[in-house]
Amino acid sequence: MSSQSSNIYLVGPMGAGKTTVGRLLARELGKQFYDSDREIETRTGVDIPTIFEYEGEEGFRRRETEVLRDLVTLSDIVLATGGGIILREENRRLLQDHGFVVYLYCPVEKQLERTARDTHRPLLRTSNPKKRLAELLAVRAPLYESIADCTLNTGECASRQAVKKIIQAYRNS
Ligand SMILES: Nc1ncnc2c1ncn2[C@@H]1O[C@H](COP(=O)(O)OP(=O)(O)O)[C@@H](O)[C@H]1O
Numbered sequence: 001m002s003s004q005s006s007n008i009y010l011v012g013p014m015g016a017g018k019t020t021v022g023r024l025l026a027r028e029l030g031k032q033f034y035d036s037d038r039e040i041e042t043r044t045g046v047d048i049p050t051i052f053e054y055e056g057e058e059g060f061r062r063r064e065t066e067v068l069r070d071l072v073t074l075s076d077i078v079l080a081t082g083g084g085i086i087l088r089e090e091n092r093r094l095l096q097d098h099g100f101v102v103y104l105y106c107p108v109e110k111q112l113e114r115t116a117r118d119t120h121r122p123l124l125r126t127s128n129p130k131k132r133l134a135e136l137l138a139v140r141a142p143l144y145e146s147i148a149d150c151t152l153n154t155g156e157c158a159s160r161q162a163v164k165k166i167i168q169a170y171r172n173s
Pocket residue numbers: 012013014015016017018019020021080114115154155157158159162
């Protein structure tokens with residue numbers, strides 16, 4: 001983390017709670033909240049499944065990096081990222097250099113439960129989403145860990161509890 005950073009960046013897999021916890025955390029700390037997925041949707045005027053459909057995952061990743069380059073220029077924000085943002089080395093460096101990085105995770109079973117009702121995650125539109133989540137995590141977990149300033153299992157805690165724990169870790173950093 002850059003010393004005395006006023007930004008908190010949440011990374012972690014789909015369903016870990018980045019968007020939900022991030023919004024609450026920002027409110028609690030009086031910081032501006034951003035979500036990289038929402039930012040991409042606002043800029044393009046279409047939803048994420050549509051971007052995947054027309055531009056593929058590669059097109060989405062390109063847009064994700066463009067958005068991140070802009071968001072790291074802001075101060076005093078909480079940013080919830082998309083689960084795959086850590087795939088690009090440039091993104092990992094941008095996150096590490098400009099904020100306090102919190103890795104949120106939970107067991108794959110919980111990820112599955114929490115993502116089951118929402119059909120807006122193109123990578124989970126498969127006959128076996130649990131297997132997909134496990135495969136993604138196997139590749140990505142070391143990448144999340146490599147940039148995390150703090151790690152939190154949201155599997156057994158309510159979002160409000162997660163917020164408290166993050167604030168504690170952030171203030172002690
Ligand atoms: N700590 C939590 N406990 C229980 N449910 C949660 C928790 N965090 C998130 N959820 C629920 O899980 C779903 C996915 O959360 P979301 O914030 O979109 O995850 P992410 O942005 O990491 O993919 C939402 O319906 C949300 O209400």
